[in-house]
Structures are given as C-alpha cells and as structure tokens.
Amino acid sequence: MQQTINGLASGSIYALLGLGVTLIWGVLHVLTFTHAQVLTWGAFGSLIAINRGYPVPVAILVGMAVAAGLSVLIDSTVLEMLRRRGASEYAFVVATIGLAFMLESILRNRTRARVEPYSRDGFPRGPIELLGQNVPKLQLAVLATSLIAMAGLAIWLNHTRAGRGMKAVAYSPETATLLGINPRFIYAVAYTVSGMLAALAGVFVAVSTASVSYSSGDRLLLTAFAVIILGGMGSVPGAVVGGLILGVIEVYATVHVSSKFSEVVAYLVILVVLLVRPSGLFGAKEATRV
Amino acid sequence: MTGSQGNAVLEVSDLTVRYGAAVALRGIDLVIGEQEAVAVLGPNGAGKTTLLRTISGLLKPAAGQIELDSHSMVGRPAYRIARAGFVHAPEGRSMIAPLTVTENLQLGAGRRARSDVAAGIDEMIELFPSLRARMGTKAGLLSGGEQQMVAIARALMAQPKVLAIDEPSMGLAPVVVDAVLEALRKVIDSGTSLLLAEQNARLALAVADRAYVLVHGEVVKSGNSDEFGDELIESYLT
Amino acid sequence: MIARRVVGALAALMLVTTACGSDDDSSSSSADDENPAASEPVEESAEADDTASTADGASADSDAEPSEATVVRVGVPLDLSGPAAISNIGLSELSAMELALEEVTASGMLGETTIEMIPIDTKGDKQEAVAGVLKLIEQDDVDAIVGFTLTPSFLAAGPQAVEAGLPVIAVGVAAPGITEVGDNVFRIIPQVSSLYAANDAMIAETLGATSAAYLYTSDSETTVGIHEARLAALEDAGIETKSVQSNTTADTDFRAQLTEIQNSGADIMVISGFPGQFAGQFLQAEEIGLDIPVLSTDGSGRNEVLDQAGSAMQCVIYTASWAAQNETGRNPHFVEAVQTELDDEADLYYAAGYDGMWMFSTALADAGSADPDAIVEALNNITDFEGAFGVYEYDDNREPDISGINLQIQDNEVIPWTPDTQCER
Numbered sequence: 001m002q003q004t005i006n007g008l009a010s011g012s013i014y015a016l017l018g019l020g021v022t023l024i025w026g027v028l029h030v031l032t033f034t035h036a037q038v039l040t041w042g043a044f045g046s047l048i049a050i051n052r053g054y055p056v057p058v059a060i061l062v063g064m065a066v067a068a069g070l071s072v073l074i075d076s077t078v079l080e081m082l083r084r085r086g087a088s089e090y091a092f093v094v095a096t097i098g099l100a101f102m103l104e105s106i107l108r109n110r111t112r113a114r115v116e117p118y119s120r121d122g123f124p125r126g127p128i129e130l131l132g133q134n135v136p137k138l139q140l141a142v143l144a145t146s147l148i149a150m151a152g153l154a155i156w157l158n159h160t161r162a163g164r165g166m167k168a169v170a171y172s173p174e175t176a177t178l179l180g181i182n183p184r185f186i187y188a189v190a191y192t193v194s195g196m197l198a199a200l201a202g203v204f205v206a207v208s209t210a211s212v213s214y215s216s217g218d219r220l221l222l223t224a225f226a227v228i229i230l231g232g233m234g235s236v237p238g239a240v241v242g243g244l245i246l247g248v249i250e251v252y253a254t255v256h257v258s259s260k261f262s263e264v265v266a267y268l269v270i271l272v273v274l275l276v277r278p279s280g281l282f283g284a285k286e287a288t289r290v
Numbered sequence: 291m292t293g294s295q296g297n298a299v300l301e302v303s304d305l306t307v308r309y310g311a312a313v314a315l316r317g318i319d320l321v322i323g324e325q326e327a328v329a330v331l332g333p334n335g336a337g338k339t340t341l342l343r344t345i346s347g348l349l350k351p352a353a354g355q356i357e358l359d360s361h362s363m364v365g366r367p368a369y370r371i372a373r374a375g376f377v378h379a380p381e382g383r384s385m386i387a388p389l390t391v392t393e394n395l396q397l398g399a400g401r402r403a404r405s406d407v408a409a410g411i412d413e414m415i416e417l418f419p420s421l422r423a424r425m426g427t428k429a430g431l432l433s434g435g436e437q438q439m440v441a442i443a444r445a446l447m448a449q450p451k452v453l454a455i456d457e458p459s460m461g462l463a464p465v466v467v468d469a470v471l472e473a474l475r476k477v478i479d480s481g482t483s484l485l486l487a488e489q490n491a492r493l494a495l496a497v498a499d500r501a502y503v504l505v506h507g508e509v510v511k512s513g514n515s516d517e518f519g520d521e522l523i524e525s526y527l528t
Numbered sequence: 529m530i531a532r533r534v535v536g537a538l539a540a541l542m543l544v545t546t547a548c549g550s551d552d553d554s555s556s557s558s559a560d561d562e563n564p565a566a567s568e569p570v571e572e573s574a575e576a577d578d579t580a581s582t583a584d585g586a587s588a589d590s591d592a593e594p595s596e597a598t599v600v601r602v603g604v605p606l607d608l609s610g611p612a613a614i615s616n617i618g619l620s621e622l623s624a625m626e627l628a629l630e631e632v633t634a635s636g637m638l639g640e641t642t643i644e645m646i647p648i649d650t651k652g653d654k655q656e657a658v659a660g661v662l663k664l665i666e667q668d669d670v671d672a673i674v675g676f677t678l679t680p681s682f683l684a685a686g687p688q689a690v691e692a693g694l695p696v697i698a699v700g701v702a703a704p705g706i707t708e709v710g711d712n713v714f715r716i717i718p719q720v721s722s723l724y725a726a727n728d729a730m731i732a733e734t735l736g737a738t739s740a741a742y743l744y745t746s747d748s749e750t751t752v753g754i755h756e757a758r759l760a761a762l763e764d765a766g767i768e769t770k771s772v773q774s775n776t777t778a779d780t781d782f783r784a785q786l787t788e789i790q791n792s793g794a795d796i797m798v799i800s801g802f803p804g805q806f807a808g809q810f811l812q813a814e815e816i817g818l819d820i821p822v823l824s825t826d827g828s829g830r831n832e833v834l835d836q837a838g839s840a841m842q843c844v845i846y847t848a849s850w851a852a853q854n855e856t857g858r859n860p861h862f863v864e865a866v867q868t869e870l871d872d873e874a875d876l877y878y879a880a881g882y883d884g885m886w887m888f889s890t891a892l893a894d895a896g897s898a899d900p901d902a903i904v905e906a907l908n909n910i911t912d913f914e915g916a917f918g919v920y921e922y923d924d925n926r927e928p929d930i931s932g933i934n935l936q937i938q939d940n941e942v943i944p945w946t947p948d949t950q951c952e953r
C-alpha cells in the first residue's frame with residue numbers, strides 16, 4: 001500500500017514530465033531533449049524566489065514562469081529558425097540536444113556545480129494517517145497537485161478555444177492557419193504549458209531531496225521519454241497513465257526484484273513497448289496527436 | 291472587367307507565382323465585387339489551387355498585388371489574411387479529424403464571442419440540415435459530402451468577406467453537389483462574396499456571376515457566366 | 529541535404545552558445561579569481577599569492593639556476609577540472625599542498641633543499657592523466673609524484689610513475705587496492721571500507737542492534753566497496769541482514785527502498801552513499817516514519833547536508849577518516865591554518881593534500897636526498913607521523929594506519945561519538 005503510494009507519487013512527477021514532452025511532440029513533432037534542463041531551470045527559479053522569502057505558492061509560480069519563459073525562448077529562437085528552413089526532424093533533435101548541453105553548462109558555471117539546499121519550509125511535512133497507513137503529506141500534496149494540473153490540462157485542451165487551436169495545429173498547421181489560428185502562438189502556448197508542468201515536477205523533485213543542482217533533471221529525461229513511449233507518443237491520457245504506471249513499476253521492481261533493477265526499468269519499458277506495441281498504450285496511429 | 295472598381299472586395303493584379311523556376315501563374319488579374327460569386331475554371335494543373343493558396347498567404351507571389359478591401363495582403367502571414375476576411379476552404383476539405391463537427395465549427399469561429407458562436411452554429415445547421423445529427427461525430431468519420439459541408443460551414447463561421455472554396459464538387463454524388471450549391475446560393479444572398487475554383491465548369495457556372503478561365507497559369511478568358519456557351523466550355527475545359 | 533541542415537542547426541547553436549557564453553564570462557570572472565589554479569596556476573590574484581609564489585617563484589628558480597642538488601621537483605597531477613562535482617576537490621587538494629609546502633619551507637626542516645611543485649590538471653580523464661604524468665616524468669623530470677584526485681585517473685596513470693621508479697603518494701583516492709599498483713606507492717586517505725568495517729560492529733553493539741538493513745549507492749565502486757565491507761563486518765559480528773537496498777547516484781526518490789527497510793524490521797540502517805543524496809535520503813526516511821538508528825557515511829555532517837536535512841538526521845552516527853573534531857596529530861593547527869590562510873573550512877580533501885605534502889617533505893628530510901629509493905625507504909620507516917589525519921604511519925602494505933573518528937549529529941551539530949554519548953531523538 002505504502003509502496004503503491006510511493007509509486008504513484010513518483011509516477012505523478014513522471015506524468016507531469018511526460019505531459020510536457022508529449023505536448024511538444026504532439027503539436028510540433030519535436031522530441032525536446034531540453035526538457036530536463038527546463039525542469040532544472042524552473043526548480044532554480046523557484047529556489048531563488050524561496051530564498052528571497054516569497055511564500056511557496058508564489059515561488060512555484062516563479063519557477064513555472066522561468067521554465068515557461070525559457071521554453072518559449074528556445075522555441076521562438078532556435079526552433080523557429082529551423083522551422084523557417086524546413087529543417088528535418090533530425091535537425092531538431094540535434095539542436096535540442098545541443099541546447100540541453102548549453103543550458104546545463106550555463107547552470108553548472110553559475111552554480112559552480114554546487115548542490116544548493118532547497119528549503120522545505122512552507123511545504124507539507126511529516127506523515128498523515130490514511131487508511132491505517134502513515135502517508136507522507138508531501139507525497140499526497142505532490143499527487144494531488146499533479147492530478148489537479150493534469151485535470152486542468154485536460155479541461156483546457158478539450159473545452160477552450162486555445163485547447164482546440166492546439167489540437168488543430170497539432171493535426172494540421174496549414175488548416176489551422178487557414179482558419180485564422182497563428183501556429184507560432186500555439187507553439188509558444190504549448191511550450192509555455194510544457195515548461196510550467198516541467199517546473200512543477202522540478203519543484204517536487206527539489207523538495208523531495210531538499211536540494212537542487214544543475215544536474216537534478218538529468219535522469220528524468222530518459223524517464224520522460226519512457227513515459228511517452230509507454231503512453232503513446234503525443235497522447236495526453238497516455239502520458240498520465242504511462243507516468244503513473246512507470247512510477248509504480250519502478251517501485252515494484254525495487255521491492256520485488258531488486259532495487260538495482262529499478263534503474264533499468266525505464267530502458268526496459270522503452271524496449272518492451274517498442275517491440276510489443278510500438279504505438280504505446282494510447283497511441284492509435286502516428287497521426288493522432290494531443 | 292465587369293466588377294465595378296468601386297466596390298471590389300478582392301482585387302488581384304498582375305499576379306505571378308513560381309515554384310522554383312517553374313511559373314505556375316503569370317500576370318493574373320482578378321476582381322470580386324461585393325456579394326459576387328466568381329468562378330475560376332480550368333483543367334487539372336491550370337493553377338487554380340495555386341491561385342487560392344497565394345491569395346490566402348500560403349504561397350508568396352513572385353510579383354503582383356492582392357488587395358482585400360483595399361488593404362494589401364501580400365507578405366501578411368496566412369492566419370492574418372484569414373482574420374482579415376479571406377477564408378479558404380482548401381482542396382480535400384481538410385477536416386481536423388479527431389475533433390467533432392461542433393469543435394471544427396468552433397475552430398472556424400475565430401474570436402467571435404461565445405454566445406455568437408452558438409448562434410453561428412445554429413445558422414450552419416440551418417444551412418446544412420443534414421449535419422444536425424452529426425454534430426457530435428468526429429469529423430474524420432463523416433462522408434465526403436458531409437465533410438465538404440463542414441468545411442464550408444467552418445469557413446463561414448469566421449463570417450468572411452470572401453469565401454474561397456477549392457473544388458467543392460470533387461468526388462461528390464450529384465445529389466450532394468446540389469445541396470452544396472443550394473447552400474452556396476444562400477451564402478451569396480446573405481452578403482458573402484464567393485470564389486470557387488472548379489474543374490467542373492457547368493456546376494460552377496450554375497452559381498457564379500462571372501468566371502475566369504485559367505489555362506497553364508494564364509487567364510485565357512473571363513466574362514459573365516451567361517457568356518459561357520457549351521462550345522466555349524468544351525474548347526477550354528476538356 | 530540533411531547534412532547541410534544539421535550543419536545549419538549546429539551553427540545556430542554555436543551562435544547562441546557564444547552569445548550566452550560571453551554574457552556568462554563577465555559575471556563569473558570573480559569565481560575564477562578565487563580558483564586561480566582552475567585555469568592558470570600562475571594567474572596573479574590578490575587572494576592567491578600562495579599559489580603565485582610557489583608556482584611562479586619556483587619555476588623562475590629552475591630557469592635561472594638549474595642546480596639539481598637543491599631543487600626537488602614534485603609532480604602534482606590532480607583532477608582540477610572535468611566532472612564538475614570533483615573540480616573543487618582537486619583544487620582543495622592543491623591549495624592544501626601549497627599551504628603545507630609553505631609551512632615546510634618556513635620550518636627550515638629541508639635546509640638548503642627547496643621543493644618545486646609542478647601541478648597539472650588531469651581533468652578527471654584517464655587519457656589526460658596518462659599524458660600528464662608522462663609529461664611530468666619525461667619533460668619535467670620530476671623526482672616524485674604527490675597527487676591524484678580520482679581513482680580512475682590514478683589507476684590509469686599511476687603505473688607510469690611506478691614504472692619510472694618514482695615515489696608516489698596518492699592523496700585523494702579512497703578506493704581499495706591503490707598501493708598494490710607498486711612497491712613505491714603510498715596513500716594518505718585510508719581505505720574507507722576497512723575504516724567503517726572496523727567501527728560499525730562496535731557502534732552496532734553499543735546500540736544493542738541484532739539486525740541491520742542496508743542502503744547503498746550501486747553505481748560507484750567506492751560506495752559498493754564500502755557497503756560490501758560493512759555488510760561483511762557486521763555479519764561477522766553476528767548482526768543479521770534484514771534487507772539490502774540500493775540506489776544510483778542519479779536517484780532523487782528513495783522512498784521505495786526506505787519503505788522496504790522499514791518493513792524489514794531491522795534494528796539499524798546502514799547507509800553507504802554520497803553527500804549529495806543524504807538530505808533526500810534522511811528527509812524521506814523521516815517522511816515515511818522510519819526512525820531506527822542510522823549508521824551513515826562520511827560527508828553526512830557537511831554543512832550543506834545539515835542545512836538541508838539536519839533535523840531529520842538527529843542522532844545519525846558515522847565514521848570519518850578525517851574530521852575537524854579530531855584533536856590528535858597536527859589537526860588542530862591544520863584546521864586553523866585552512867581557516868586563516870585559505871579562508872575556508874577544512875575538509876577531507878584539504879587534509880589529504882596537506883598530509884600528502886607534509887608526508888613527502890618529512891620523508892625527503894629523513895632521506896636527506898631526492899633519490900627515489902631513499903625516499904621510498906624513508907616513507908616506509910616513518911613513525912608517528914603527525915598529520916591532519918592524526919598520528920599514523922605506514923603498514924607493510926604502505927597503507928596508513930589511520931583509525932578515523934566516530935561522529936554523531938546532534939541538534940544540527942557534529943560531535944565526536946563514543947559509546948557513552950547520549951542522544952535524544
């Protein structure tokens with residue numbers, strides 16, 4: 001039971017990450033290797049706000065704003081240049097890998113590679129009794145916040161003008177354009193949302209360990225890719241379910257096989273899904289996205 | 291030219307478009323007046339689609355002018371041309387397949403107010419009664435005729451000054467074509483100008499006030515619809 | 529075509545990189561000043577005149593009067609840059625060696641002889657290490673090597689020095705097997721695995737434990753070695769193993785492992801890991817209500833760890849090879865010297881560099897010449913060497929017999945632990 005909650009809590013962080021990556025894939029058909037760095041920058045953004053004495057919710061919003069701003073900047077400069085040239089998907093991958101390195105080295109230099117303490121003051125602390133179990137409040141908060149964010153995203157995508165615009169651009173940028181939708185705006189919106197989700201995940205990772213460093217997000221990039229491959233590239237419900245499942249699998253692997261095994265779970269999931277069901281859980285055809 | 295210069299909604303002059311070195315359109319002049327229906331006729335490969343795509347901003351012209359309500363559209367991004375009132379329902383209907391009919395129509399509504407959008411959708415159902423039962427269906431699952439109706443309705447949701455439709459009759463059964471033409475007449479009556487690109491000249495001339503005939507990227511003939519006799523149609527369009 | 533696009537993308541990238549890079553330079557130049565050795569060991573800088581005087585002055589000497597008799601050249605290969613977390617370690621080692629050399633020179637114990645340190649950056653890279661050490665041997669013609677930060681760099685380049693017959697004092701490396709590379713290899717930091725193994729059983733017994741659960745970092749040779757030695761030692765002492773859990777250096781979530789440990793019902797938890805992950809481990813243990821006594825690893829008492837998780841670490845016990853709290857040997861003086869001369873708090877790496885240079889100088893003074901064999905013999909024969917690690921000497925395997933010090937975290941402070949120490953949770 002406690003282990004399932006452990007799995008769901010880390011899974012919800014994975015889901016937040018997977019959502020961001022899947023959104024970008026769905027809308028722009030770009031696999032963003034910068035995502036882990038966006039997470040880290042967002043976490044640092046919130047750290048700065050916390051260290052300046054802002055309350056936690058404000059600090060989280062600051063982190064989200066930093067991550068969103070960074071994402072939009074990446075999109076509107078480098079990626080926009082590539083789009084204008086009609087660059088191949090391959091070029092986008094190379095570019096985002098390069099950008100990820102660059103962002104990491106900037107942070108590494110700025111922080112002098114130090115692990116910064118991330119204050120837990122103002123975050124939920126200690127356990128709470130739930131169904132006869134001691135459940136950490138922080139985990140519940142992470143789980144609840146993630147689920148709220150995901151529900152909000154789903155409502156936004158399905159019931160708002162911007163959400164429909166995003167689906168339209170994802171499906172056919174040209175048709176969307178002919179209907180008066182500006183794809184560049186939609187791309188920026190997608191990157192904003194993706195950045196905000198990444199920052200939320202980043203804050204949760206930072207609070208969990210009470211620390212943040214330039215490499216905090218490193219391991220999570222592969223996890224995010226595993227999530228969207230498991231859930232189906234570009235599928236929003238797939239990212240949520242995929243994230244939660246991956247979190248639970250990792251915990252169960254730790255418990256029932258060996259904790260050493262949990263390290264390779266992400267790789268194994270990627271391999272198995274690609275071999276057995278390349279479209280993932282929710283991916284219909286390549287064409288259906290977002 | 292027949293359309294009086296004073297109330298031209300769309301005016302294209304001396305338009306040249308190239309695909310690389312190949313010239314697809316050469317020195318095109320075309321005018322659409324208020325509440326006027328104009329057909330662009332021509333065989334496959336004549337340049338009709340190219341013309342529509344250029345006006346709507348998807349292609350950049352090599353030379354020439356495009357004015358909508360006396361404002362130049364050349365160089366504007368396509369989404370702004372759509373917002374300015376030239377809405378193009380492209381060849382092949384281009385449904386956003388995963389969205390429902392209602393959602394597709396909402397997409398077309400652009401920035402109209404929410405209540406206005408609902409009213410607009412009701413109008414579209416009135417215009418295409420056969421869509422009523424299909425509003426909740428994913429657009430990708432509709433028949434060709436229904437998709438064409440949704441494409442037209444979606445474009446109309448933006449309340450365009452000029453509605454441009456590329457090959458509305460393509461692949462449709464005659465009954466369905468009649469329904470579409472019937473609807474288009476109502477559209478014109480309600481004050482929207484129409485630009486129809488069609489291979490099927492007889493159909494197009496049944497709604498159009500005037501027509502241009504395009505061959506190999508050049509206008510070889512233009513005039514009122516009644517000036518196009520059967521022989522003329524035969525000689526250019528077969 | 530694709531190639532051209534990729535080149536275009538890279539060009540774009542480089543544009544952005546340089547743009548950001550130049551912006552970065554201006555603001556981080558102050559950081560460089562504090563670490564002159566990072567880029568150029570002889571960079572002139574107010575805070576770093578010790579660096580300037582040794583490196584600069586000595587090289588001037590050797591250029592002007594190449595009298596072999598009085599200048600002993602010591603090659604100092606260290607990982608000064610490279611894998612980022614490590615870079616400060618190498619720099620600490622270097623500045624502590626310089627500090628020690630100043631003290632040695634000031635003491636007059638070497639008479640006419642002077643020592644010239646020739647630092648090179650092995651960049652945490654095996655190839656760099658080999659090339660650097662070969663350069664020290666062949667071009668700089670060094671008499672001895674005192675250095676090495678990381679085990680891989682040492683294992684790659686150490687054999688070159690052994691082959692050249694030079695005395696080698698490995699300062700930073702902590703893994704087992706270092707001195708097996710050659711009869712002329714000595715080390716400073718003791719093999720931590722044996723250090724823990726020696727203390728754990730006693731601590732566990734004091735705590736009245738009969739069973740233990742383990743959490744260790746499985747992707748580092750160091751922590752794996754420590755973990756295995758501790759587990760074996762505790763089992764030998766009759767402590768039953770209830771659960772063995774591991775994590776990787778990249779992990780941030782340890783709750784699954786900690787929950788398993790909690791469910792195992794073990795009396796104590798033994799953590800063999802890295803300081804960067806302690807805060808997360810202890811905070812998450814607290815979260816899930818895991819409150820059995822913990823035997824942790826050195827580094828647990830670092831300021832940043834206590835800042836992050838101090839209250840969740842109440843009563844945690846660990847053994848350190850070096851600690852500021854150790855009152856034996858030259859340690860009290862060393863701690864103060866690092867504070868006054870280097871304006872920093874002493875740590876293990878400063879201690880390693882400091883003792884490395886003092887150890888070599890002592891051997892040089894005892895040997896009376898820079899002859900490699902004489903120095904090796906002198907190192908073997910040193911007794912009751914007084915260093916930052918306390919009072920120690922080399923055993924038959926050229927391992928230092930450093931006993932370490934047991935410490936406990938109480939109210940966010942690190943205090944020495946003895947079986948009589950009481951702790952309130």
Ligand SMILES: Nc1ncnc2c1ncn2[C@@H]1O[C@H](COP(=O)(O)OP(=O)(O)O)[C@@H](O)[C@H]1O
Nearest residue numbers: 309312314332333334335336337338339340341
């Ligand atoms: N993307 C393109 N690239 C190159 N040539 C094209 C392209 N699209 C159309 N053409 C050419 O331009 C000419 C006009 O095509 P099009 O406008 O599609 O004609 P229509 O719509 O009248 O059938 C044809 O010769 C066609 O081959």
Ligand SMILES: [Mg+2]
Nearest residue numbers: 338339340381
């Ligand atoms: Mg066509």
